[in-house]
Amino acid sequence: MKKLYTLLLLIIFWIPVLAQDAVVESIVQEANENSQLERLAHEMLDVIGPRLVGTPEMKQAHDWAVAQYGKWGISAENEQWGTWRGWQRGITHIDMVSPRRASLTGTMLAWSPSTGKKGVTGEVVIIPDLPDSAAYANWLPNVKGKFVMISMNQPTGRPDYNWEEFATEESFTKMKEERESAEANWRSRTDKMGYDRRSLPKALEKAGAAGILMSNWSRGFGVNKIFGAYTEKIPTLDLELEDYGMLYRMVEYGDKPSIHVLAESEDLGEMPTFNTIATIPGSEKPNEYIILSAHFDSWDGGTGATDNGTGTLVMMEAMRILKKVYPNPKRTIIAGHWGSEEQGLNGSRSYVEDHPEIVENLQALFNQDNGTGRVVNISGQGYLHAYEYLGRWLSAVPRDITRHIETNFPGVPGGGGSDYASFVAAGAPAFSLSSLSWSYWNYTWHTNRDTYDKIVFDDVRNNAILTAILAYMASEDPERTSREKSVLPVNPRTGEQREWPSARKATRRGGFPDED
Structure with a gap:
């Protein structure tokens, strides 16, 4: 009887572990065998193109994302948060005519x-x-x-x-x-x-x-x-x-020298601006949330492929995979595709202001926004116990992905740079999945060369797997994540104690000359 009792305990213990392993294996298999990344990248970058706030192309991209999510059985909507100066690029020819x-x-x-x-x-x-x-x-x-x-x-x-x-x-x-x-x-x-x-x-x-x-x-x-x-x-x-x-x-x-310039554009007046929000409802704790975060807008010198097309692709692909292999998460999983990040994190700051109930009950946010490379660094953003829960979640990720990742705990809170900072400033556990450079700062960040051909799809696919597994583990975790903040170190440049970043208000109407 004692041996039977021990055996029953082992079975009870291992069933959830085996179930978790099965979901992780399914995530990896779906990502590698049925990837939608190339198709999504083509439609978003080649066909729609750059996604400058206030342009028709930005609105087209929002509508496209909602339609994509609908095809996967995921509810999505465009949530207006403000207005921006509307503008559309036309044809440009620049010719030297003399000497x-x-x-x-x-x-x-x-x-x-x-x-x-x-x-x-x-x-x-x-x-x-x-x-x-x-x-x-x-x-x-x-x-x-x-x-x-x-x-x-x-x-x-x-x-x-x-x-x-x-x-x-x-x-x-x-x-x-x-x-x-x-x-x-x-x-x-x-x-x-x-x-x-x-x-x-x-x-x-x-x-x-x-x-x-x-x-x-x-x-x-x-x-x-x-x-x-x-x-x-x-x-x-x-x-x-x-x-x-x-x-x-x-x-x-x-x-x-003399030049002839034909540069056409159209001023469209005041246009509505949006965040695209996709949701997989939670089955046991629907009022607790995991957010997969990436800004949707771009500058328009190129097509915004690595800033932030690749981050957008990661979150869309992770949501698609989760819906297929983990359709009934314990906590609600949201994808936030933010507008006007490039002008000051305006979309995500608006979301934080408009949805305090989600921010208050956020289990974790994962943001990706610095190029096409595989994730190589995750910081605890100053949260004292982040190493405990992030460590648990990362342990489920295949070793061929985590072996590239360095962690920094507890780290210091990000004050800006990308949309996770909007949530960190509100005291919510939000984390940046920081990528390998691939010459990002010189060659693709806000440049005329930020185009589809610069994407490294193997790295983006790994990032989608990582994100999906982190979201799955955060959803399954029986514990709520701690928000206890660490004592921040002294800033070596000023010699003063660092302070937690304060929330900044979103610009809800922007881009007009009288407001510059």
């Missing part, structure tokens, strides 16, 4: 005004080096009808790693010194004007310039950062380094 003819490569910045269908032709000039703001005020009328270059001319289009590989040490040192000197001289030149990066384009526009030319080089071959325009009537264009440098040299040598 020779050549098509140039560049991008009209987001929210840039249109040239109209006939385009604009004008001479190209650079900002001269003058002694003071009075001299610049006297010079300003000279920009009338001309395109003004407002970025420094880079001495090299080769990234530093290329110099390190091939240059002599003396040559590399010389180049860096020349670049530093050029940067200092350019800062001095613009400082003497009395304008900053926002006010300078507006001053040139007021003086009658035909357009603004810049080149926000990202320290990589053929790659520039693409952000938004500050002009209201004339176009602002970012030229790739090679063409920008050529025009700059022509101006310096007195060749008087």
